Amino acid sequence: MASKAELDGIYEQAKGAVESASDLRALDQVRVEFLGKKGRITSVLKTLGQLPADERKLVGQAANEVRRHLEGAISVKQAALSRADVEERLATEAVDITLPGRRVAHGSRHLISQVIKEITGIFIGLGYKVAEGPEVEIDYFNFKALNQPPDHPARSLQDTFYIKKESVHPADDDILLRTHTSPVQIRVMKEQEPPVYIIAPGKAFRRDVPDPSHLPMFHQVEGLAVDEGITFGDLKGTLEAFTKQMFGKKRKIRLRPHFFPFTEPSAEVDVSCAVCDGRGCRLCGSGWLEILGAGMVDPNVLTEVGYDPEKVSGFAFGMGVERIALLMHGVPDLRMFIENDMRFVKQF
Numbered sequence: 001m002a003s004k005a006e007l008d009g010i011y012e013q014a015k016g017a018v019e020s021a022s023d024l025r026a027l028d029q030v031r032v033e034f035l036g037k038k039g040r041i042t043s044v045l046k047t048l049g050q051l052p053a054d055e056r057k058l059v060g061q062a063a064n065e066v067r068r069h070l071e072g073a074i075s076v077k078q079a080a081l082s083r084a085d086v087e088e089r090l091a092t093e094a095v096d097i098t099l100p101g102r103r104v105a106h107g108s109r110h111l112i113s114q115v116i117k118e119i120t121g122i123f124i125g126l127g128y129k130v131a132e133g134p135e136v137e138i139d140y141f142n143f144k145a146l147n148q149p150p151d152h153p154a155r156s157l158q159d160t161f162y163i164k165k166e167s168v169h170p171a172d173d174d175i176l177l178r179t180h181t182s183p184v185q186i187r188v189m190k191e192q193e194p195p196v197y198i199i200a201p202g203k204a205f206r207r208d209v210p211d212p213s214h215l216p217m218f219h220q221v222e223g224l225a226v227d228e229g230i231t232f233g234d235l236k237g238t239l240e241a242f243t244k245q246m247f248g249k250k251r252k253i254r255l256r257p258h259f260f261p262f263t264e265p266s267a268e269v270d271v272s273c274a275v276c277d278g279r280g281c282r283l284c285g286s287g288w289l290e291i292l293g294a295g296m297v298d299p300n301v302l303t304e305v306g307y308d309p310e311k312v313s314g315f316a317f318g319m320g321v322e323r324i325a326l327l328m329h330g331v332p333d334l335r336m337f338i339e340n341d342m343r344f345v346k347q348f
């Protein structure tokens, strides 16, 4: 018949067995012998029903207590044995420290990021500061403040993605993905007084289907200089200094008259082709490659941001990063920049 004395005896034996277990397997045998389904403590519990009620309670409690203690002792011993096992292996197994390690694959900058860094680096060298603006813009910064009222025909050249107003915030203005980095000009000028010399790299978006020369998302680097007495000559000189550093001393630039609502006069700027040295080839056709748009900041824009066009003047330019990367490396299709084919990406 089960009794507390019998349980105490079992406990003593079990404790001894746990202590003398010399490895994890022996310890597990002890666990099965005492705590398993057919183990000795379990057997005691099974016979409780035969005891008178008052004793049944006492012995039952004692059995549960013994089980708990034993479980505790086993897990303590288990931890000690595992530790000993690791220490033993460290002490006896040789580690060949001359084996080459496993290499960690490390990435590199995407070509587009490299080119952005190079462009901004050159302008930082000329004393410009880097500015940034949001990719999700309001119509005011992207168009209106840049001298493009809602019915302006130039807007149709830059159709973009509009965002449902209710889903963002209750602004009175249309919310859109910026079509160029030029809204950063407005944001910066509204924040500070002249002189301003900034460069603003970032993403721009247009409603274009991807093809060899169009991507719906691409990168631009905007430039803006506003100060007293800035002339078109300063613009040309700055762009010349930039192209020589970026593309090499032998490169020339050419300015063609153009129209932008926010600059007057405006120009598109070409660089002489590096492949044929301006003679004309398969890549460039005419010997010249277009790299950016530029012009003198329109007086309407200066007035809009609270500057006095009688006191200050400025120039602005915006260049397409993918285009420049493509020209520098002879990439035949803009889509390669976003396909993430490692055979392409790793070449740069």
Ligand code: PHE
Residues within 6 Å of the ligand: 179, 180, 181, 182, 260, 263, 266, 293, 294, 295, 316, 317, 318, 319
């Ligand atoms: N924002 C113009 C574009 O994306 C480029 C530009 C910038 C032109 C600044 C003039 C001055 O086409």
